[in-house]
Structures are given as structure tokens and as C-alpha cells.
Amino acid sequence: MRKRGREEERERSEAKTGHQLVRARSGSEMKVMVAVKRVVDYAVKIRVKPDKSGVETSNVKMSMNPFCEIALEEALRIREAGAAAEVVAVSVGPAQCVDTLRTALAMGADRAVHVDAGAAPVLPLSVAKILKALVQVEQPGLLILGKQAIDDDCNQTGQMIAGLLRWPQGTFASKVVLDKEKQVATVEREVDGGIETLSLDLPAVITTDLRLNQPRYATLPNIMKAKSKVIKKVTPAELNVELKPDLEVVQVTEPPKRKAGVIVSSVDELIHKLKNEARIL
Amino acid sequence: MAAIAMLKRCLLRNRHPFSALSPSPSSSPFPPIRGSLSRFVSLLFRVPMSSGIRLVLILYPAEHEGGLVKQSSLSAIAAAAVVKKEKSVTVLLGGSGLALRKAASHAASCHPSVSQVLVADADILVHPLAETWAELVNLVQHQGNYSHIITTSNSFGKNVLPRAAALLDVSPVTDVVEIAEPHLFIRPIYAGNALCTVRYAGKGPCLMTIRSTSFTLPSCSTETKSDEAPISQVDLSSFDVGSIPKSRWLKLVSQESERPDLGNASIVVTGGRGLKSAENFKLLEKLAEKLGAAVGATRAAVDAGFVPNDLQVGQTGKIVAPELYMAFGVSGAIQHLAGMRDSKVIVAINKDADAPIFQVADYGLVADLFEVIPELIEKLPDKK
Numbered sequence: 001m002r003k004r005g006r007e008e009e010r011e012r013s014e015a016k017t018g019h020q021l022v023r024a025r026s027g028s029e030m031k032v033m034v035a036v037k038r039v040v041d042y043a044v045k046i047r048v049k050p051d052k053s054g055v056e057t058s059n060v061k062m063s064m065n066p067f068c069e070i071a072l073e074e075a076l077r078i079r080e081a082g083a084a085a086e087v088v089a090v091s092v093g094p095a096q097c098v099d100t101l102r103t104a105l106a107m108g109a110d111r112a113v114h115v116d117a118g119a120a121p122v123l124p125l126s127v128a129k130i131l132k133a134l135v136q137v138e139q140p141g142l143l144i145l146g147k148q149a150i151d152d153d154c155n156q157t158g159q160m161i162a163g164l165l166r167w168p169q170g171t172f173a174s175k176v177v178l179d180k181e182k183q184v185a186t187v188e189r190e191v192d193g194g195i196e197t198l199s200l201d202l203p204a205v206i207t208t209d210l211r212l213n214q215p216r217y218a219t220l221p222n223i224m225k226a227k228s229k230v231i232k233k234v235t236p237a238e239l240n241v242e243l244k245p246d247l248e249v250v251q252v253t254e255p256p257k258r259k260a261g262v263i264v265s266s267v268d269e270l271i272h273k274l275k276n277e278a279r280i281l
Numbered sequence: 282m283a284a285i286a287m288l289k290r291c292l293l294r295n296r297h298p299f300s301a302l303s304p305s306p307s308s309s310p311f312p313p314i315r316g317s318l319s320r321f322v323s324l325l326f327r328v329p330m331s332s333g334i335r336l337v338l339i340l341y342p343a344e345h346e347g348g349l350v351k352q353s354s355l356s357a358i359a360a361a362a363v364v365k366k367e368k369s370v371t372v373l374l375g376g377s378g379l380a381l382r383k384a385a386s387h388a389a390s391c392h393p394s395v396s397q398v399l400v401a402d403a404d405i406l407v408h409p410l411a412e413t414w415a416e417l418v419n420l421v422q423h424q425g426n427y428s429h430i431i432t433t434s435n436s437f438g439k440n441v442l443p444r445a446a447a448l449l450d451v452s453p454v455t456d457v458v459e460i461a462e463p464h465l466f467i468r469p470i471y472a473g474n475a476l477c478t479v480r481y482a483g484k485g486p487c488l489m490t491i492r493s494t495s496f497t498l499p500s501c502s503t504e505t506k507s508d509e510a511p512i513s514q515v516d517l518s519s520f521d522v523g524s525i526p527k528s529r530w531l532k533l534v535s536q537e538s539e540r541p542d543l544g545n546a547s548i549v550v551t552g553g554r555g556l557k558s559a560e561n562f563k564l565l566e567k568l569a570e571k572l573g574a575a576v577g578a579t580r581a582a583v584d585a586g587f588v589p590n591d592l593q594v595g596q597t598g599k600i601v602a603p604e605l606y607m608a609f610g611v612s613g614a615i616q617h618l619a620g621m622r623d624s625k626v627i628v629a630i631n632k633d634a635d636a637p638i639f640q641v642a643d644y645g646l647v648a649d650l651f652e653v654i655p656e657l658i659e660k661l662p663d664k665k
Contacts (some may be wrong), residue, residue: 156443163447168528191436194535201527246483
């Protein structure tokens, strides 16, 4: 049974690859580039270093930024729908980013590029410049990023790279529809007060909100397969990008602690406390 | 708290910040305005070119409603007043027509720090498209050479400001909660679990979005007419619309609600997965009505389809800091706490005594919310 299952899996994946090749030949040459970031896992309760230089990241579980997973999932769905031929995952950062890229390859990205920028954090402006340089090499028709990284919470990179490339941007996307004929992307955006719909001429930059899709899990066979996929390594210098450190981190501190609360036993007691102790009602 | 205290000090000092300025026609930094754009009375003005700090605030069409600038946007003026102790603030407004004119005159008279209102009147600026607005910011910066460019950290500010920063080749600062010095800011990272102090060391202008709940402004009075700042047109003659990347605004589907805006409400009642259904959320809405409160939700409640996504409170939703935050059936995940931990008083009602929400709550009640909510509705005094 087990062997049979594996055979079926292989057949299916071969059929899929063949299908893609046909598609690639039939004119849908569009490439989608996805930027992914390695961050402290979202479920980890972070600790500020005693010397206030930053947040403890050694011996802490790291994962792909949740918004980047959604970006990658969207790119894969676009490829599976026949609107793109190839998905390229990119990560900028230290050597361990290769793990994040392997995850991306296991989810289904075709190949990956690791921009080795050393251990120090790289500001969004520099990441945007690196991505711009890679876009000029790879010539993708669409660039998808997460709307923000859950560590620095900046929410900047996608907008900045769109500005540098002078491409239109669809940020905080909760729905993306591509029209291959017209070379247009229709994007529904989550904005304050509702949902806004934009139409963008391709090539364009899209950043993903949580509600865009539900990312898939990498299956074991795909994790194995990802090991043979290519991760190209480049440095910012090779891309002629100078990292610009115009923001200095002076210190990182813990937020003020809230004073301990009390457990009340009834609604009456709660209303009484809110009226007389907190003086709110 | 420190930010508010600092703001109060500044406001006291800033009572008559431009008494030293006198209009001088020769030193106007803007070229003459083209005929088609001179619908407004353009007053002569002078901005001190020698002083180091000049600010511009960006407000987009939807941030003024019925001719009045929204309270949440005015918090950006409060932040600007912190950066700039004595000098003046320029407010940039875009859009077209009567609504823009009304909002411009409101902005001109709403705060003593405002020394000038710039109006960009063009149809392409009616919708908040990042491509056109970032170009406008770029243009205004090259005309005025400001030291700081500030927006509120809402979906407009987050969309436009980083793009403008890239065009100007500077690193922006997101979601500033405290301005310690003109180039020293505090902002939350890791979902608010750490506070990062950053120094802007670049040569260009300092671009930032500010968290509106951290900069409050005493309500905007329109009585002090004598303080009214001059209103001028932005010279849009070099605004090359053809070179702007193509994006088109199609529509905005918004949820109409009579309740107060989630971001500004003084009381917020929030429901989580514990509410179990959209029907049950109606119960929470009844309570909100009684309290004059806004309704919020957790990601779980939004994903389950109980309420629309713009009610989500948290790291990726709205950040609120009301006087009273009441959480019903909310477990208290890191990502949710990020959006409400600065509330003055937090009340948690949950069946699970071990829920993490109780660790931040001032008052906790371990009980079934389906019994508690009706009881609260019955026993609470009417707010109205």
C-alpha cells in the first residue's frame, strides 16, 4: 500500500512537472518572485537582552515570517492556475536563511536566491534595493511580499521596492485576480473602514494580508525533493548594492509592565469596581 | 504617558508660535501659482528657511469628512508639535473641490502649531493611490525641503509613506509612539513585546508614521480665528502624471456603522472565538450600544466570519488604547495583546481561568460570557 502510494505521488508530480513545461512553452513565461524572511517564530515569547542591545535570537525557534508564507502560497496558486511559469523565492540575511529558503522550496517554489548580507539586520530600504537589483536580473512580472515582518513590524519593504522600481503597488491584499491577456492585476485591499479594490498594470508589487489564503504544509516527499533544488548565493556587493544604515538602534527595552489585576466574583462586583475604583462608568 | 506630558509642555510653550513671523512677498519659497489652480485665496507667507526643523504633515481626502479633519489625523499634528518646539507645521492636503477647501480652512485654524496649509488640488489625488501620493510628497519635499514628514500610522500612511521614502532614498520609521528628540524615536517591535529606540542618522528628511493613540490632541477648536494659518496652492506644474505607474482605484466597500470609530472610542468591547457565532456578536453589539462603545474582534472571530475584518484588533489589525477595554471570550494571544495592551483599564471575561488575557487584565471575571453579557446590559447605567 505504502509503495503504491509513493508511486502515485511520483506519477502525480511528474505529470505536474510535464504540465508546467507545456505551459511554459505555450507562452506563459511570467515569473513570480517572492521575498521571504526568517524571523523568531510567532508563538515564541521573546526576551529582551539584559544589555538592551536587542532581542535574544540565539537558541530561539526561527520560522518563515507568517505573511511571507501567505505570499509564497499566493505565488504557487498563481503558477498552478497557469498564469505564471516559475516561482523564485528570495531571502536576504545571514547564512541560516537557507533553511527558510529550503522551506519555500519544499512548499513548491522552483528555485531560490540567497543574498548573504551577514549577521547584522538589514534595513527595509537596503532590502528593497537588493530586491530591485534581483528584479533587474530575473525580470519577474510580479513581485509578492508579506505586508510586514513580525519582528521589526515595519510594513515598508514592499512599498519601497515598488517606489524604487516605479511599479504600481497593491498592499495589504486579501484577494488577487490576474488577467493574463490584459496584463492587469485586480487587488482587493484591507484598509481602515473596509475593502478597497484597485487595478494595477503589470509588472506590479503586491503585499499580502492574513486573509489572502491559507498556506499549505510542505509534505515529506516535497521536503526531500527540495534538497535537490537550486539555491543561488549572491552578496549585496555582487549586486552593486550598498547597505545604507541611516537608522541606528540605540537600545531595546521591555515595555512597562502592567500592575497585577484582580479577579472579581460577580458582575455586580465588576460594575462596582469600574464605578468606584477605576471611575470609568 | 511620557509622550503626553511632553506634548502638554510643548503646547504650553507654543501658545503663540508665529508672532515673530511677518509676511514678506520676496521670500516666498514657492513660484507663482498657475491660473487654473488659483481658486483659493493665496495668502503671502514666509517660512523660516534658516531654522533646522521644518515639518510637513500629510492628510488624504478620506481623512477629512464633511469639511473637518478627522480627530485621528489631528494626532499627527500633536506629534509634530512635539518634534518642533517653537516653529511651525505645514499641513499638506490633497483632493479636489469644496470638501478640500473646507478641510483646508479647518486645518488652518485647528492648532497653534500649524503655520501653513498646502493644498494640492487635482482629480488624481481624490483617491488614496500610493503612486500619485508618493510623487506628491516627493514634489512637495523638493519644493519645501522639510526636515520631517509625518503621517498617521493608518492604512493610508503605511501605504504611501514608505514609497515616498524610497523615492527620497531615506529609511522611514513606522509607528512611532514617543518622540524623545527630533531624531530620536521610540517604536514597538515584536508585537509590542519590546520597545526600540532608534536614531535617524540620515542626511535627507526624516519620514515617519505615528501611532495616533500615543499622541492625543485636545479637541480641535475653530474659535481662534485670529490664529488662522495661510492656505497656499502646491505648484503642480512639474507634476508629471504620465510618468506615474499605472494603478486605478475601482471601489471601496465599507461597513456603515453608527457606533464610534474603533481607533478613537473611549470604550471598546471585543469578542473572540468564545462568542461562537455572528448571531451572538449581536449580543455584544447591544452591550456596546448601552456603553456608547466601539466593537472590536480577535482574528479568530474575523476568520470565522462573525464580523468584518476591519474590526480586528491586534498586531495586524487596529491598535487601540481606550479608557476601558472589555474582552469577552478572548484568550489573549501575543498578536491580540499587541493591539490593546496600552488600554487604560482592561476587563476580561472568560470561562478559562488560565487564559493569558487574565495576566494583563485589571479586572478579570471567570464566568460564562453568555450569562455575563445580558447581566451587564441589564445592570449597567445608560451612557446616553
